Amino acid sequence: MDNEKLLDTFVELIRKTSCNLPVDVVSSIEGGLLNEKRGSIAYDTLQIILKNIEIAREKSLPMCQDTGTPVFYINLPCGISQGDICNKIKKAIKISVRKLYLRPNVVDTLTGKNLGGGTGAGYPVIHFEEWKKDYIRTILMLKGGxxxxxxxxxxxxxxxxxxxxxxxxxxxxxxxxxxxxxxxxxxxxxxxxxxxxxxxxxxxxxxxxxxxxxxxxxxxxxxxxxxxxxxxxxxxxxxxxxxxxxxxxxxxxxxxxxxxxxxxxxxxxxxxxxxxxxxxxCWAYRRRGFEYKGGKVKKWLY
Amino acid sequence: MILNSPINKKDIDSLKAGDTAYLNGIIVTARDAAHKYLIEKKPRKYKKLLKNGIIYHCGPVVDRVGKKWIVAAAGPTTSMREEPYTAEIIREYEISGIIGKGGMGDKTLNALRKYKAVYFHAIGGLAQVLAECVVDVKDVFMLKEFGSPEAMWILDVRDFPVTVTMDSHGNSLHKIMYEKSEAVLDKLIKDGTRE
Known part of the structure; x- marks a missing residue:
C-alpha cells in the first residue's frame, strides 16, 4: 500500500469533512429556507447558516468550532492491516489539528487536561469491517458535542x-x-x-x-x-x-x-x-468519504 | 440595534426578549472549566474586566501567527451546562450579558432579573461568521491550565449578531417555545398517525 498517499488522503478527508458540508445537506437547508417566511427569524437564521457554510468552504476552516468526535466507518478487503490504518488516522488527526481543520478536542476525563493532539484513549472512534470488494471505503463523520x-x-x-x-x-x-x-x-x-x-x-x-x-x-x-x-x-x-x-x-x-x-x-x-x-x-452534518484502490482515490463520496 | 460592551444597566433594562442586536467591544470566553474556577477560587483579578461585561460560552479554534493570536472559528457552545454556576457569576462579577446557545434555566432567569442582565443567543455552529466579527484577541487567561478550548479568551468584536432571548424582566423565549411545542406534541400523540 502506498503509505504517504493514504495518509494525505485521510488529511484531505478530514479537511473536507470539517470545512465543506456535503451537497445533500446544503440542498436540504436551502429547501428549508424556501419553506420559511421571508424576514422571519427562522428565515434569517437559515440564511446566515448558509453564509457560514460558504465561508468555511472558501477559507478551508471548520464550519463549527466544535469539530466533534471523529467517527470512522471503514470497509477493508481481506489482508489489509487495521493497525496500520489506525496509525495513519491518528497521524492524520494530529496534522489536521496543526492545520486548524480540527480543534484540539480530546480531554482526559479524570484530570480535565486537554491532551492537545486530538487523539487519546477511545479517540478517535473507528469501526472496521472486512468486505469482499477489492478497495477500501472510508466514511468519516465529525459528531458535535x-x-x-x-x-x-x-x-x-x-x-x-x-x-x-x-x-x-x-x-x-x-x-x-x-x-x-x-x-x-x-x-x-x-x-x-x-x-x-x-x-x-x-x-x-x-x-x-x-x-x-x-x-x-x-x-x-x-x-x-x-x-x-x-x-x-x-x-x-x-x-x-x-x-x-x-x-x-x-x-x-x-x-x-x-x-x-x-x-x-x-x-x-x-x-x-x-x-x-x-x-x-445538528445542521453541521459533517460527513464525507472516499474509496481507495491501488494507491489512489477511486472516488470521493457524497 | 448596536450595543457597546461594557453595557450599562440602563441599556440592559431597555432590552426585551426578541430584540436583535449587534455587539461591539470586549467579550470574554468562559465555559465549563472557567465557570468552576470563577466560582470556586473567586479570583479577584477578573472583577474589573468582567464588570458590566459579557461572558461568551465558546471554545474557539485559535492560531498563533508570530506574536498574535488569530481566532479561526468561534461559535457558541450549549449554555445549559453553566446553569449551576451562572446566577452566582452574575452576582459576584456584576456581569451585564451572557452569549450562548440554547438558553438557560429558571435560576439564571431569576438572576437576570435581580441583577439586571440579559442572555444573548448566538446561532449554534456559526463559527465562521462569528470568527469574522473578532477584530482582535486582547489577551488570554488560564491557557496552560485549561487548554485552548476552555481558556478565557479576551476578544474584541464588531457587529457580533445576537438575539436577546432572556431579558431582565423575567421573559424567556426558550420557555415560551418549549411550552408551545409541548402542547403540539401532546396533540400529535393523542391524535396518533394520520395521513
Whole structure:
C-alpha cells in the first residue's frame, strides 16, 4: 500500500469533512429556507447558516468550532492491516489539528487536561469491517458535542416523561406507534440544545450498545437515499412531517424547519428487550468519504 | 440595534426578549472549566474586566501567527451546562450579558432579573461568521491550565449578531417555545398517525 498517499488522503478527508458540508445537506437547508417566511427569524437564521457554510468552504476552516468526535466507518478487503490504518488516522488527526481543520478536542476525563493532539484513549472512534470488494471505503463523520448530548434511548414499554403525569395511556408500547412517540419526545426535548434543523438517526432493536451504535450508523446514509423497507420509509416520512409541526424551527427560535431528515433502521432483539435509540445530528452534518484502490482515490463520496 | 460592551444597566433594562442586536467591544470566553474556577477560587483579578461585561460560552479554534493570536472559528457552545454556576457569576462579577446557545434555566432567569442582565443567543455552529466579527484577541487567561478550548479568551468584536432571548424582566423565549411545542406534541400523540 502506498503509505504517504493514504495518509494525505485521510488529511484531505478530514479537511473536507470539517470545512465543506456535503451537497445533500446544503440542498436540504436551502429547501428549508424556501419553506420559511421571508424576514422571519427562522428565515434569517437559515440564511446566515448558509453564509457560514460558504465561508468555511472558501477559507478551508471548520464550519463549527466544535469539530466533534471523529467517527470512522471503514470497509477493508481481506489482508489489509487495521493497525496500520489506525496509525495513519491518528497521524492524520494530529496534522489536521496543526492545520486548524480540527480543534484540539480530546480531554482526559479524570484530570480535565486537554491532551492537545486530538487523539487519546477511545479517540478517535473507528469501526472496521472486512468486505469482499477489492478497495477500501472510508466514511468519516465529525459528531458535535451539543447534539451528541441530546441523543436518547428508550426501553419499551416506556413512559414518556413529559406526558406521564397527565395521561397514562400515552405511554410508548412495543409497536411502531410507541416508536413514533419516543422519537417525537426526543425531538421535543432536544430543542435549543441540538442546533436545529437537525437529522435524526434511529435504531429499533438491538441491545443498549448495538442499538445506539446502529442509530449513529444510520447517519452515513445520504439524505437523498430512500429507505428500502416500506414500513420504515413510511414511519420516517410521518415523523419528519409531525416533527416539523412542533414549531421549534432553526435553533429553537420558532419556524417550520425543525428536522431535515429522519433515517430509521432496525436490528434484531431478544424477546425481553425492545430499545429505541436516537442519535441527533445538528445542521453541521459533517460527513464525507472516499474509496481507495491501488494507491489512489477511486472516488470521493457524497 | 448596536450595543457597546461594557453595557450599562440602563441599556440592559431597555432590552426585551426578541430584540436583535449587534455587539461591539470586549467579550470574554468562559465555559465549563472557567465557570468552576470563577466560582470556586473567586479570583479577584477578573472583577474589573468582567464588570458590566459579557461572558461568551465558546471554545474557539485559535492560531498563533508570530506574536498574535488569530481566532479561526468561534461559535457558541450549549449554555445549559453553566446553569449551576451562572446566577452566582452574575452576582459576584456584576456581569451585564451572557452569549450562548440554547438558553438557560429558571435560576439564571431569576438572576437576570435581580441583577439586571440579559442572555444573548448566538446561532449554534456559526463559527465562521462569528470568527469574522473578532477584530482582535486582547489577551488570554488560564491557557496552560485549561487548554485552548476552555481558556478565557479576551476578544474584541464588531457587529457580533445576537438575539436577546432572556431579558431582565423575567421573559424567556426558550420557555415560551418549549411550552408551545409541548402542547403540539401532546396533540400529535393523542391524535396518533394520520395521513
Amino acid at each position: 451539543g447534539c451528541e448530548n441530546v441523543g436518547a434511548q428508550y426501553s419499551l414499554p416506556s413512559p414518556i416523561k413529559a406526558l406521564e403525569d397527565r395521561d397514562s395511556r400515552l405511554n410508548a408500547g412495543r409497536d411502531l406507534e410507541g416508536v413514533r412517540r419516543c422519537i417525537l419526545d426526543a425531538v421535543h426535548k432536544a430543542q435549543g440544545r441540538g442546533c436545529a434543523p437537525g437529522v435524526i438517526g434511529v435504531c429499533i432493536g438491538g441491545d443498549r450498545v448495538s442499538s445506539y451504535e446502529e442509530s449513529k450508523r444510520q447517519l452515513i446514509k445520504s439524505l437523498d437515499d430512500k429507505n428500502e423497507n416500506p414500513v420504515l420509509y413510511k414511519l420516517e416520512r410521518e415523523i419528519a412531517r409531525d416533527a416539523n409541526k412542533l414549531g421549534i424551527g432553526p435553533m429553537g427560535f420558532g419556524g417550520r424547519t425543525t428536522l431535515l431528515g429522519v433515517k430509521i433502521g432496525s436490528i434484531c432483539r431478544i424477546p425481553a428487550s425492545y430499545f429505541v435509540s436516537i442519535t441527533y445530528m
